[in-house]
Amino acid sequence: MNLKNITDKLFTQYYIWDASSVVRRKARMFKPDHKFIRDEASELIAENINVYIKNNHILKNVNLKIPEKKITCIIGPSGCGKSTLLKTFNRLIDAIDSAKVTGKVLINGKDILHSDADITELRRKLGLVSQRPCPLPMSIYDNIAYGCRIHGIRMRRKLNMVVEHYLRAAGLWDEVKDRLRTPAARLSIGQQQRLCLARSLAVEPQFILADEATSALDPISSKIIEQLFVELKENYTIIMVTHTLSQALRIADYVVFMYLGEIIEQGEVNQVFNNPKQELTKKYLSGVFS
Numbered sequence: 001m002n003l004k005n006i007t008d009k010l011f012t013q014y015y016i017w018d019a020s021s022v023v024r025r026k027a028r029m030f031k032p033d034h035k036f037i038r039d040e041a042s043e044l045i046a047e048n049i050n051v052y053i054k055n056n057h058i059l060k061n062v063n064l065k066i067p068e069k070k071i072t073c074i075i076g077p078s079g080c081g082k083s084t085l086l087k088t089f090n091r092l093i094d095a096i097d098s099a100k101v102t103g104k105v106l107i108n109g110k111d112i113l114h115s116d117a118d119i120t121e122l123r124r125k126l127g128l129v130s131q132r133p134c135p136l137p138m139s140i141y142d143n144i145a146y147g148c149r150i151h152g153i154r155m156r157r158k159l160n161m162v163v164e165h166y167l168r169a170a171g172l173w174d175e176v177k178d179r180l181r182t183p184a185a186r187l188s189i190g191q192q193q194r195l196c197l198a199r200s201l202a203v204e205p206q207f208i209l210a211d212e213a214t215s216a217l218d219p220i221s222s223k224i225i226e227q228l229f230v231e232l233k234e235n236y237t238i239i240m241v242t243h244t245l246s247q248a249l250r251i252a253d254y255v256v257f258m259y260l261g262e263i264i265e266q267g268e269v270n271q272v273f274n275n276p277k278q279e280l281t282k283k284y285l286s287g288v289f290s
Helices: 003-012 019-028 082-089 119-125 140-150 156-169 189-201 219-232 245-251 269-274 279-285
Strands: 044-053 056-066 071-075 099-107 126-129 207-211 237-241 254-259 262-268
Touching (some): 056 262, 071 082, 071 245, 119 126, 140 156, 140 189, 156 189, 189 219, 207 219, 219 237, 219 245, 245 269, 254 269, 254 279
Parallel strands (some): 071 237
Antiparallel strands (some): 044 056, 044 099, 254 262
């Protein structure tokens, strides 16, 4: 497999695309005179979501409304369905042959689980930052520019603006501006994670999905990523899976507690942490189980 095929395979884990969708969206891409270009609503509602993988019932009647332009942290013990829920939101669950999904996921009123949903557009709207950074096997510059080129941006001047804009948004520009043509793999793991965040932002999502995005990082890098999310929520709706209760308490606006595939409790962060309504939530927060 040559380098281009490897790169395309890595990229399409998050962004599946085709030529016709590129043409449809070409005129809507990056406007460099805007701070951020999203001016659409970013409402996400899950209705009666059930996910089955082989004979296992992973998600059970999940009902959830994600607040706009806030940080929602999904907490709960390992294996409770947190990451599966994120994969359902951006249809990465489709990559599992034995998976079956029922219910609705509505983004601005449109059911993205419907058979005629535009998966390309969906995955552009929901940028994913995974547990471990996965930079493409190319330069820092080309990691950011790659998705933009796929979506029709070819002019060098515009690409330069896009790269700088989103590296700044991810707090990385000053650290890499003098070595943009060096391989992304030479960055520290914390820098790689911020690069992957910038790469996700460059295709103009409305939502940022973060799946344990700081779990592989050192404390300093984790703090940087947390602060970035706090700043970015001004323009994005952020949905973050975390095992770290202190992290959720620090940065979350809204908290969802899951257990064995069900949502046990959800609400504003102060309400869930300081006055949980469910006994199971109280036990989890007090460390009875983890």
